[in-house]
Amino acid sequence: MFGASGDAGSQPHWGPKKLQAALARERPELGLPAASTIGDLLKRHGLVPARPIRARGVEQHRAHSAATVPNDVWGIDFKGWFRTADGARCDPLTVSDTVSRYLLLCEIVAPTLQGVWPACQHLFAEHGQPRALRMDNGSPFGSKGAAGLTKLAVLFIKLGIALEPITPGCPGQNGRHERMHRTLKDDTSKPPAASLEEQQARFDQFRREFNEVRPHEALDQQTPALVHRPNVRRYTGRLDxxxxxxxxxxxxxxxxxxxxxxxxxxxxxxxxxxxxxxxxxxxxxxxxxxxxxxxxxxxxxxxxxxxxxxxxxxxxxxxxxxx
The missing domain is CATH 3.10.450 (Nuclear Transport Factor 2; Chain: A,)
Structure with missing residues (x-):
């Protein structure tokens, strides 16, 4: 059948669907089998070349734990960067407690290991360390490498902190933190400050008001500072x-x-x-x-x-x- 007419029978690289369509044009009087049947015939006669199997990464899902008390799970992320009026790039690193919504950190640092790790060390020294960190998959928190790990993530693991990366494209999995980001943007960067120094001063003021003055609906109109509690997990700096x-x-x-x-x-x-x-x-x-x-x-x-x-x-x- 496949050699009955020139075109369809001389195309060794065509698949079943293309062969079926070409034969229907050339021999409309024939009752042609389904494309799947044509594919089975090709395989039976050894006309389907073997394709090399490429090793592909296997998706790994990590479950998110339910945070029930303050300092159980912290969200960590960079609010989208922008430029201050003098043209300097501003990358605000933010960390918040999932249960109390307490904004632990809002600091301008470079979005690199060298920028984030010292800021986290200072934060842990002041507030202790969480049981888990919920984070984005972007650099420096995540990568496309094995298990999505980065050098920063490895340091967190060696401190005994569990990692809870969100699914790419699903910021709602860290929704409380993202909602805070919208408020932060509206209150501090519309328009941006004149310089990084003035922008950091805005962030510091925002953090005080967000934690101590602004009532939060999800907290029965209490402030995060009233709900937050001291951390029982102290930071030793030891990397086990x-x-x-x-x-x-x-x-x-x-x-x-x-x-x-x-x-x-x-x-x-x-x-x-x-x-x-x-x-x-x-x-x-x-x-x-x-x-x-x-x-x-x-x-x-x-x-x-x-x-x-x-x-x-x-x-x-x-x-x-x-x-």
Missing amino acids: EPWYDADHSVHRVLAQGYIRWQDELIYISEALAGEWIGIAPLPSGDHVARFADIDLGLITQVSTKFVQFGAPRPGRAKPEQTA
């Missing part, structure tokens, strides 16, 4: 190395993000350079690589390639109540 169960082999990640595995170099993540990861066998014959309690990906039995686990793809999610 992760522990692994006895069935794990432990490997230090080399400077460029590789590990040595069965006489081969396998790339894991540059964010983990210098860190210890654990690798455990699975019943399938594959091995799972972990940093602390976070699964990084699989080392496959067949190809010994690393298939990383990553953040979920952008999607739609039910927004968090922001009242």
